Each structure stands twice: as structure tokens, then as C-alpha cells.
Amino acid sequence: MFGKRLFPGGIHPHEGANGKAVNSGNAIEDVPAPKRVTIPLSQHIGAPAKPVVNKGDHVLVGQVIAEAGGFVSAPVHASVSGRVVEIATAPMPSGLHVPAIVIDNDFKDEWVELHPAPHPETLDAAGMQKIIREAGIVGMGGATFPTSVKVTPGKDKTIEKLLINGAECEPYLTADHRLMLEKPAEIIDGIHLLMLAFGVSEAVIGVENNKPDAIAALQDACRGTDGIRVQPLPVRYPQGGEKQLIYAITRRVVPSGGLPIDVGCVVLNVGTVFAIDEAVRLGKPLVQRVTTVGGEVNNPRNFRVRIGTPVICLLEACGGLKSNVIKLISGGPMMGMTIQDIEVPITKGSSGILALGPESAEPEESACIRCGRCMRACPMSLPPVRMDQYVRAERYDDAVEVGLMNCIECGACTYVCPAKRLLTQSFRMGKRMVNVRRQEAKAKAEANAKAVEAEKAREAGKEG
Amino acid sequence: MQKNLIITTSPHLRDRATTASIMRDVCIALAPAGIAGIVFFGARAAVLIALSVITCVLAEFLYQKLTGQKVTVGDWSAVVTGLLLAYNMPTTVPWWMAVVGGVIAILLVKQLFGGIGSNFMNPALTARAVLFVSWGGVMGAYPITRFMEDTASGATPLALLAAKETVGDVQLWDLFIGNCAGVIGETCKAALLLGGIYLLVRKVIDWRIPCGMIGIVFICYLIYGGFNLALKEILSGALMLGAIFMATDYATSPQTNLGRIIMGVGCGLIVFVIRAFANYPEGTSFAILFMNVMTPLIDRYTVPKYFGEVKKNG
Numbered sequence: 001m002f003g004k005r006l007f008p009g010g011i012h013p014h015e016g017a018n019g020k021a022v023n024s025g026n027a028i029e030d031v032p033a034p035k036r037v038t039i040p041l042s043q044h045i046g047a048p049a050k051p052v053v054n055k056g057d058h059v060l061v062g063q064v065i066a067e068a069g070g071f072v073s074a075p076v077h078a079s080v081s082g083r084v085v086e087i088a089t090a091p092m093p094s095g096l097h098v099p100a101i102v103i104d105n106d107f108k109d110e111w112v113e114l115h116p117a118p119h120p121e122t123l124d125a126a127g128m129q130k131i132i133r134e135a136g137i138v139g140m141g142g143a144t145f146p147t148s149v150k151v152t153p154g155k156d157k158t159i160e161k162l163l164i165n166g167a168e169c170e171p172y173l174t175a176d177h178r179l180m181l182e183k184p185a186e187i188i189d190g191i192h193l194l195m196l197a198f199g200v201s202e203a204v205i206g207v208e209n210n211k212p213d214a215i216a217a218l219q220d221a222c223r224g225t226d227g228i229r230v231q232p233l234p235v236r237y238p239q240g241g242e243k244q245l246i247y248a249i250t251r252r253v254v255p256s257g258g259l260p261i262d263v264g265c266v267v268l269n270v271g272t273v274f275a276i277d278e279a280v281r282l283g284k285p286l287v288q289r290v291t292t293v294g295g296e297v298n299n300p301r302n303f304r305v306r307i308g309t310p311v312i313c314l315l316e317a318c319g320g321l322k323s324n325v326i327k328l329i330s331g332g333p334m335m336g337m338t339i340q341d342i343e344v345p346i347t348k349g350s351s352g353i354l355a356l357g358p359e360s361a362e363p364e365e366s367a368c369i370r371c372g373r374c375m376r377a378c379p380m381s382l383p384p385v386r387m388d389q390y391v392r393a394e395r396y397d398d399a400v401e402v403g404l405m406n407c408i409e410c411g412a413c414t415y416v417c418p419a420k421r422l423l424t425q426s427f428r429m430g431k432r433m434v435n436v437r438r439q440e441a442k443a444k445a446e447a448n449a450k451a452v453e454a455e456k457a458r459e460a461g462k463e464g
Numbered sequence: 465m466q467k468n469l470i471i472t473t474s475p476h477l478r479d480r481a482t483t484a485s486i487m488r489d490v491c492i493a494l495a496p497a498g499i500a501g502i503v504f505f506g507a508r509a510a511v512l513i514a515l516s517v518i519t520c521v522l523a524e525f526l527y528q529k530l531t532g533q534k535v536t537v538g539d540w541s542a543v544v545t546g547l548l549l550a551y552n553m554p555t556t557v558p559w560w561m562a563v564v565g566g567v568i569a570i571l572l573v574k575q576l577f578g579g580i581g582s583n584f585m586n587p588a589l590t591a592r593a594v595l596f597v598s599w600g601g602v603m604g605a606y607p608i609t610r611f612m613e614d615t616a617s618g619a620t621p622l623a624l625l626a627a628k629e630t631v632g633d634v635q636l637w638d639l640f641i642g643n644c645a646g647v648i649g650e651t652c653k654a655a656l657l658l659g660g661i662y663l664l665v666r667k668v669i670d671w672r673i674p675c676g677m678i679g680i681v682f683i684c685y686l687i688y689g690g691f692n693l694a695l696k697e698i699l700s701g702a703l704m705l706g707a708i709f710m711a712t713d714y715a716t717s718p719q720t721n722l723g724r725i726i727m728g729v730g731c732g733l734i735v736f737v738i739r740a741f742a743n744y745p746e747g748t749s750f751a752i753l754f755m756n757v758m759t760p761l762i763d764r765y766t767v768p769k770y771f772g773e774v775k776k777n778g
Contacts, residue, residue, distance in 0.1 A: 008771055013477050095471070171477065243772065256772040326470050333476040340471055360476045366536070369483050369581040372719030380771040385719065403770040411475030418481045419581075425473050 006248035009379040010236040011412045013334060015171040016359060018300040020210070023174040028182055028290055028302045031317050033080050033105055037308030038090045039065065040100040043347040044138040045145045046072030051101060057084045062112040062285050065101050068133065074146045074348075075136045079287040079306035082106040091344050093330035093337040100345070103308070114283035120193050123280070125151075128197035135279035136286045136348070140271035141165060141176075141240065142331050144349035147272055151198065153261045160264030162194060162203040163249055164273055166218070167233060167240035169208060170332025173352045175290040176270050178302045180207065180214035184221035187270055190277030192225055194268075203228045204249050205270070210235045237334060238410040242267050244379050256406050271351075292352035295329075296322040305346045311353055312342040324357040333360070334411040363420040374413035374423060380406050384413040384423050391430035396437065399430050407431065483580070487540030489668045493659035494547045494709065500642050500652030504609040505555040509648045512553060512562050517546030519566030527575045541580050545569050548588035551649020551705060552749070553595075554606045561599065565591040581715050585756045589710055589749050596749075606645040620645045621700040622745040631693060639699040650702040660708040669712040672721060676728020677707040677735070684736040703735060706748035716756040723759075723766040730755045 015021075042048040049066035059065060059078040066076040082105045090100035117123060117131060133148035153159055164187075168176040180187065191203045205222075207215050209232040222228040231249050233239050243254045245267060252263040260267050268276075271290065278284040287307055291314065294300040298319030305314065311328070315321060329336040330350055339353075346353075374384035382403040390399035407427045414424040502509045524542040528535045549565050569591035577583045596603045606620050621644050624630040638644050642652025650656075663669045678698050685694035698704075707728070711717060717727050731751045738747025 011479075014480075247771075253772050255774045256770070257774075258772070326468075327472070327476060328469050329476055331474075333474075335474050336476065337474065338469070338471045338476070340469060342469075356476055359478075360472075361470065362472045363478060366483055366539070367579060367581045369486075369541075369714050370719060371486070371714045375719055376721075381768050382770050383719075383767050386767075402767065403773070406770055406772065409474070411477075414475050415477060416479050416481070418479070418483045418486050420478060420482070424475060428473065 006234060007236075007239070007241075007244040007379055008381045009377050009412060010238065010244075011377050011415055012235070013171050013237055013415055016357060017296060018294045019172050020174055020177070023172070023292060023294045023300040023302065024177050024211070026174070026178070026300065026302050028175075028178045028304050031303040031305050031309065031314060033107070033109070033306045034309050034313045036085070036102060036104050037080050037306060038100045038102050038310065038343075038345045039076055039079060039308035040090050040092060040098050040345060040347055041066050041069075041076055042092075042098045043076065043144060043307070043349060044074045045143070046070060046074070046149075048099060049073060049076045051087055051099075053084050053101065055084055055086055058082070059084060059103060060110050060112045062114065062287055064285075065103075068146075072146055072149050074138050074148070075134065075285075076101070077136055077285040077287050077307075078103055079308050080105040081108050081110040091341045092347075093339045093344055095340060100308075116283040117280045120280045121196055123193065123197045125198050128194065128280070131279050132276055134285070135275065137272060137275050137279060138286075138348050139269060140275060140289060140348060140351070141269035142335070142349050142351045144347075147268065147276070150266055150268070151194070153266075157261050158264065159198050159200050159261070159266050160202070161250060161266075162191065162198075162200050163245060163260075163265050163267045164191060164203060164205040164270055165240050165242075165245055165267055166205050166207040166211075166214065166270045167245060168211070169235075169237045169239040169241075170334050170336075170352075171237075172294045172354050173292045173332050174294070175292045175302055175351055177211050177214055179274055179290050180211070180270055181217050183274055184214075184217040186277045186281075187273050188218065188221040188225060188228060189281070190273040191222075191228055193280055194273070194276065195227060201227050205230045206233050206239070206245050206249050207231070208233050208235045208239055237412065238379055238408070241379060241408055241410060243408070256403075286348055289346070289348060289350065291346055291350050293318045293354075294352065295333075295354040296325045296357045297355050298322060305350075307348060308345045310343045310345055311339060314346070314353055315342065315355075321355050322357070325355045326358055327356045327360045329354040329356060334415070335409065362422075365421050366419045368419050368421060371418060373416040373418065377412040377416045379410060379412060380408060382406060384427075387430070388421065388423050388426045391426045391433075394433075396430060396434050400434055404430055405434065483539045483541070486668055487544050489663065489666050490544045490709070491540060491547065493662045493668070494544070494551070494649070496655035496658050497551065497649045497652055497705065498547065500655040501551065501648035504611065504642055504651060505607065505648060506610055508555045509550075511559075512555060512557070512648065513547065513550040515559060515562040516550035516553075516566050517543055519563045520546035520549065520570050523567050523570040524575065527571055533579075536580065539580065542570060545574070545587045548586075548649075548709060549591055552588060552592040552647050552702070553603065554647050556605060556607050557595075557599075557602050561595060561602070565595050568594050583715050584759070585753055586710055586713050586716050589706075589753055589756075593749055593753060606647065608645045609643050609651070611643050612645075620745065621696070622739065625693065625696055625700060626739075626745055631696070634696055634700070636696065636699065639696060644700075647702065650705045653699050653704050656704040656708055660704075663708070663712075669708070670721075670724060672724035673712045673717060673728040673731075674707040676725050677711055677732040678703060680729045680732030681736050684733070684740075688736075688740060697739065701739075701746045702748040706752050707731070710748075711752045711755070713756075716759055718759050718762045718766065720763060720766040720768060722768070723762040726762050726766065727755050727759070730758065
């Protein structure tokens with residue numbers, strides 16, 4: 001239907017200095033653990049974790065310092081050994097301050113006793129879910145949805161296919177690329193263990209074909225393992241979008257408002273699978289991750305970073321920022337968030353820290369010329385022009401009617417717009433407004449229902 | 465290391481194409497046809513083009529200044545309108561007609577409806593239509609080129625093609641290079657096609673409208689009068705100029721892929737009907753203007769299903 005593109009729409013965003021071409025050649029390096037780490041309790045979608053340590057406690061690397069605050073949540077572990085200085089708030093890239101545990105590093109790097117799974121090949125679904133949950137693993141591509149929840153399908157749903165996202169379609173980011181090159185055996189092993197635990201017979205790793213070395217490395221590593229294959233994909237942003245990846249590999253379309261499991265799929269990032277493998281084989285919880293530092297820095301790198309390391313430590317390890325930097329971003333340039341404070345800590349979802357120059361300044365908006373480029377770029381086949389008109393006119397019902405809530409906020413329409421209109425920004429706000437109104441309507445309906453009940457009770461009381 | 469970092473929301477990258485770069489590309493694509501017009505019809509063509517462009521830019525500038533709006537003449541769109549307006553005039557019109565046309569195009573058709581992107585009919589074409597119905601005598605009299613023999617009648621190729629006995633008088637090569645009677649910018653098909661290819665390569669326009677429009681005229685004439693006539697018809701009149709440069713105007717043509725095919729086919733069918741059956745040799749302008757008015761309707765009914773859209777109540 002969409003020919004070689006494999007999903008509708010899409011774009012080829014350009015990169016500035018120190019993009020993928022440069023940074024994909026830089027092997028993953030350990031960045032020294034900092035003197036002090038600030039570990040946020042909300043590094044995932046869902047309820048924040050609840051602290052289980054107190055100020056002054058001595059903690060070891062890998063020790064649980066906060067437990068999951070609900071089903072959709074994840075525990076948090078110490079990433080250095082040392083003393084808990086305080087339980088305070090930390091700035092996040094979103095600009096919000098969230099509760100965090102601050103630990104002073106004693107530089108002894110003492111780990112808790114690790115408990116590798118004794119028989120990884122015989123783990124059942126529940127056993128695997130428990131390990132993933134206890135290791136604090138969340139979606140490491142940046143979405144940070146708790147992985148244990150993702151691999152717990154509802155009663156009447158089964159996982160038919162495991163899709164592994166190695167597309168890394170955001171410009172500049174090379175962390176997944178390096179991981180696939182350097183740890184292919186571990187990634188394949190992780191996939192294999194997941195397949196055994198969940199009784200899945202087919203797993204496909206989707207990798208954009210601008211990473212032929214990673215494709216080759218994974219193909220070598222999965223030789224001899226039944227049911228796992230590598231699917232090279234055309235280079236097209238947002239190939240790594242969950243719905244786009246599922247369609248490209250399986251030709252299944254996730255229904256609007258639905259989840260991948262509705263079409264029998266679970267999508268996990270290669271980084272997530274690597275973390276699962278370490279959790280099962282070594283008993284290691286998620287205390288570090290690979291993060292790309294690129295763009296306008298002097299020496300772009302791919303770092304293995306302890307969670308909670310301030311961004312400034314990474315920038316210093318890269319030889320500092322160039323003088324033309326105007327913006328720092330956590331994540332990729334298409335969907336990432338700007339960082340206001342260089343003390344922001346690296347979290348489980350930090351796929352990259354990018355420094356961008358003057359070309360990343362917000363251009364001035366001008367009138368829509370109706371060129372239709374946004375419609376062609378939209379990977380969800382939505383009509384951005386009309387959605388924008390409706391949102392700006394506060395006609396939210398009309399905006400929802402033409403598909404507003406299906407927007408994945410990939411930024412493709414805004415990227416191509418020659419009039420430089422703030423489309424994604426408009427949709428983000430529109431979606432928020434719709435959700436607020438829906439909640440208000442729900443609250444109102446509930447209040448009404450309660451009032452009716454109360455009235456009935458009173459009537460009943462009268463009669464009685 | 466703390467710097468003054470700016471805070472914005474994603475995406476943080478933008479394509480280099482801007483409204484101005486797109487309109488500049490259209491001007492570049494229009495250049496060969498203009499040069500050909502000057503070569504075939506002489507210096508008067510150059511003066512008319514200049515007058516029309518200056519009027520359009522000045523009208524936009526003054527209107528925006530006087531109404532306290534942001535001046536947007538830097539986006540090159542008024543230049544495009546000026547060029548297209550001049551290209552639709554014969555060199556024999558009086559000077560003032562270019563000025564009147566420019567003012568109508570920019571003020572009446574474009575700015576009064578909200579400026580760039582908001583007008584519902586093509587400004588240059590509408591101005592041309594107003595001039596044509598007001599001063600049909602001069603606007604409808606097409607001069608011969610400097611390379612045609614004086615004895616040749618000033619009849620346009622379309623007039624010749626309309627009568628069976630004169631179809632043979634029209635030479636394909638003359639039509640292709642532009643050595644035939646007509647308005648400034650329509651005669652040299654080679655130059656127009658060159659510009660069209662440039663716009664397609666630069667992804668400024670999409671193939672659907674021009675190919676649909678020219679294709680359907682060709683097919684209709686193939687059935688109606690055979691291959692020879694069909695080929696001559698698509699190389700005659702303002703069809704190429706209109707299909708490549710005017711029916712593709714963003715503001716007045718559909719945005720959806722299916723909508724664009726409907727636009728092209730619709731324009732082509734109307735051109736065929738006017739040319740073949742109406743008492744009027746040329747129909748490009750009116751065909752495009754008619755479809756301009758249909759555009760909002762076409763856009764409304766051709767919105768594609770979004771990815772994952774589930775049938776309602778299904």
C-alpha cells in the first residue's frame with residue numbers, strides 16, 4: 001500500500017555537526033561516576049516510586065532506594081555506593097521538579113549481592129515479569145513505560161510476536177546503534193529468554209538500513225537461534241514509532257486508541273532488552289544506561305552513564321560545549337525536551353543529550369500557504385492543517401473528529417512546514433485540553449450520579 | 465559552562481524550505497517561459513512583465529503598510545502573481561492594463577480575502593478574467609511572433625485547430641518552441657516543461673494536477689479527433705502554463721492526493737468541453753477558476769482515513 005516506505009508519510013530530517021555519521025564510530029565509554037548523583041523517583045510513566053531509605057543511610061550500588069508506587073510504576077536503585085544526603089527535589093528536562101534521592105559517592109563502588117536467575121531458560125512468564133519489575137526496567141528508547149506492565153498482557157490477550165526496536169530513527173542518536181554493535185550476543189540472548197518465558201515463537205529486530213554493521217552483527221549473533229530474525233528497514237523518520245514499526249514489520253495496524261498487544265505484538269527497545277538480559281543473567285538492576293552526547297559539543301561520545309549523573313558531567317567529558325550552542329536537549333531533536341538546567345540528572349529514559357546551535361532557534365510563524373506538506377509527512381495520515389485550525393479556534397470536538405487524539409507528536413509536520421507553523425505544539429496543547437475537558441466531564445458525571453444516589457437514599461428514608 | 469539556554473518545545477529541527485524559498489523556486493521555474501516570451505514578442509513583453517511584477521509587489525506592500533499588517537512582500541508570492549498575470553496578457557495591451565490587473569489580483573483577490581494562503585481563487589487568473597471580460601477586444605487579440613511571416617494571420621493555434629481544414633496549418637515544432645500567436649508566457653511549451661520539471665524535482669509541485677489535467681485533455685482529444693489533433697491540442701493555448709503553474713497554486717488547489725487528481729481531471733475535462741464544444745477557443749483560465757471554487761469541497765470529501773482509524777459503530 002505504501003510501497004517501499006512501509007508506513008504512510010515520514011520524513012528525512014537533516015543533521016547538523018556531530019550527527020550519526022560521526023558519532024556512530026565512537027565506541028561506548030564509561031563516564032566516571034560523579035561525586036554526587038541525584039536519582040529522581042519519577043523516571044517512568046506512572047506512579048512515582050516511594051523512598052525506602054532515609055537521610056544518612058549508607059547504600060550500595062544496586063540497592064533498592066525506592067519501591068514501585070503502584071502497578072504502573074517501577075522501583076529505583078542506587079547507582080553509586082555511598083551515603084544518602086537528602087531526599088529533595090531535582091529539576092527534570094520538562095522543567096518540573098520531582099522528588100529525588102541524592103547520594104554522595106564514596107567511590108568504593110560496592111555492589112549489593114546480585115542474584116542471577118538460577119535457570120534462566122526455564123523461567124515462566126510470572127518469573128520473568130518479576131525479574132523485570134524488580135530490576136526497575138522501563139522503556140529505554142525514551143518513552144519510559146514500565147516494561148513489566150508491557151509484558152503483562154490482559155487475560156484474553158497473548159503475545160504472538162516480539163518486535164525489537166533498533167530503528168533509532170531520531171537524528172544524532174547513536175546509543176542503540178553502538179549497543180547493537182557491541183552487545184549483539186547479549187541482545188539476542190535477552191530476546192531468546194523473553195521468547196522462552198512468554199512462549200513466543202517469533203521475534204523480529206527492526207533496524208534502519210543506515211546501520212548495516214549493526215544489522216550484520218545481530219544477524220551473526222542470532223544465527224542458530226530459532227525464530228529470531230533481523231529486518232532491515234528503510235531510513236525514514238519516525239520508523240521507530242511503535243505503530244509505524246509494527247506496521248512495517250508485520251503489516252498489522254494498531255487500531256486507533258489501541259495498544260500493540262491488540263494486534264498480538266509487544267515492542268521493546270534494544271536497550272531495554274539488553275537491560276533485561278543483564279537483570280536475568282547477572283541479577284543486575286537498571287543503574288546505568290548508554291547515552292549519546294552529540295551536536296555542538298567538542299568531542300561527541302556515547303557514554304555508559306550511572307543514572308542520576310548530572311548532565312554537566314557528560315558535557316565536560318565531551319570537552320565542553322561549542323560557543324554557538326543555544327539549546328540543550330534531552331532525547332532526540334524531533335521529540336526531545338529542552339534542558340534549562342545543566343544539573344538535570346540522566347534518567348532511565350535519557351537516550352541522548354544534544355547541544356544545538358542557532359539553527360535550532362524557533363523560527364517566526366507565518367501564514368499557512370496550504371501546500372499540504374504536513375499531510376504528506378504525517379505518519380498517522382492525519383490532516384495537520386485542519387487539526388491546527390480547529391485547535392486554534394478552540395473547536396476541540398471538531399479537532400478530535402479529524403483525528404487529533406491519534407497524533408503521536410513526532411514533529412514531522414512541523415519539520416516540513418515552510419511557513420514554520422507550530423503544529424506539533426498546537427496539537428500537544430489541544431490534546432491536553434481535550435483530556436482536561438474529558439476529566440472534568442467525567443468528574444461532573446460522577447458528582448451527578450452521587451447526587452442522584454443521595455436523593456434516592458433520602459427518598460427511601462422518607463418512605464421508610 | 466552555564467549558558468543562556470533557550471527553552472522551546474519539540475521538534476527542534478526544521479526543514480530548510482520556507483515560503484520564500486518555495487515562491488522563489490516558482491519564479492526560477494517561470495523564468496525560461498518569460499525569456500522565451502521576450503524573444504518571440506520583443507522588448508514590450510519585458511516591460512509588461514516588469515510593470516506587472518512591480519505593481520503586484522507595490523500593491524501588497526502599500527496595502528499591508530496602510531492596514532498596519534506585517535509586510536510580507538519578502539515571501540516572493542507577489543512576484544509570482546505578477547509574473548503569471550503578465551504571462552497571461554498579449555503584448556499588444558496598453559501599459560495601464562498591467563497596472564490595473566496587478567491591483568485587482570493583489571488587492572481584490574488576495575489581500576481582501578486574508579492574504580497568502582487565504583484567497584479562494586487564483587489572483588493572477590482572476591485578474592486576467594476581469595480584464596478579459598472588461599476589455600475583451602485588446603485582451604483577446606493575440607499578436608504573432610517576430611519570426612512569423614507578416615502574411616500569417618494572427619489566429620491562435622487553437623482557432624486553427626478548431627476548424628478541420630486548418631488543423632494542418634499548425635506545425636508541431638512551432639507549438640513546442642513557441643513560435644505561434646498567443647499571450648506572453650504560454651507559447652513556448654519547451655520552456656514551460658523545463659520549469660515544470662524543475663518544480664517537480666524540487667518537490668514544489670506534485671505530478672497529480674498537471675499530469676491529470678494535460679493527460680485528460682490528451683485522452684479526450686485522442687478519442688474525439690485522433691492522435692495528431694490530441695498532441696497539437698495539449699501543445700496549444702495556455703494548457704501547459706495553466707496545468708503546471710496555475711492549477712497547482714497551493715491556496716486554490718486541494719491538499720490531498722486524491723483531491724489533486726480530481727482537480728487535474730476536473731480542469732482537463734472542462735478545458736476539453738470548452739475547447740471542443742463551446743463557442744470559445746480557449747478554456748484553461750475558466751476551467752481552473754471553476755475548480756478553484758470547488759477546492760474546499762474536494763478537500764473536505766477526500767480526507768484520507770487516518771492510520772488505525774476504526775469504522776464508527778462497526
